[in-house]
Amino acid sequence: RVNSNEGAEVYGDTGWEGAATYAMCRYEMWDATPKIGAPTLVMHTIDSERGRAHAKFLDTIRRSRGVRLPRREPQLWAAEISAFLRDPRV
Structure with a gap:
């Protein structure tokens, strides 16, 4: 649900x-991330502690791109996801 x-x-x-x-x-997981071949959108909030791994995800996942956005801006999150899904390379 x-x-x-x-x-x-x-x-x-x-x-x-x-x-x-x-x-x-x-x-x-770091041994597995280079094996990811699918286009990957890495998203974290700008103040997330998990964001410390953001650059490493981008460095180790070949077809990745990433954004860090404000937590309480859902329209920005939706726009980034929509743009990612519209990308012909995805």
Whole structure:
């Protein structure tokens, strides 16, 4: 279900927002990122602690591009995703 908190307790106090951090801290992923061949949009908020890995994602995923946006600007997020999906190389 969309917008459901069901299952979010797995990530403790961070809820669903903690899912990426949870995975990044528990699974070795940097060996796998160079194997990603699909076009990839890497998105983080400008103030995200996860953003520290932003450049490394872009360096290790061949067909990636990335943006860091303000958290509370959904129109910017939507515009970036739309532009990415409209890109003929995607």
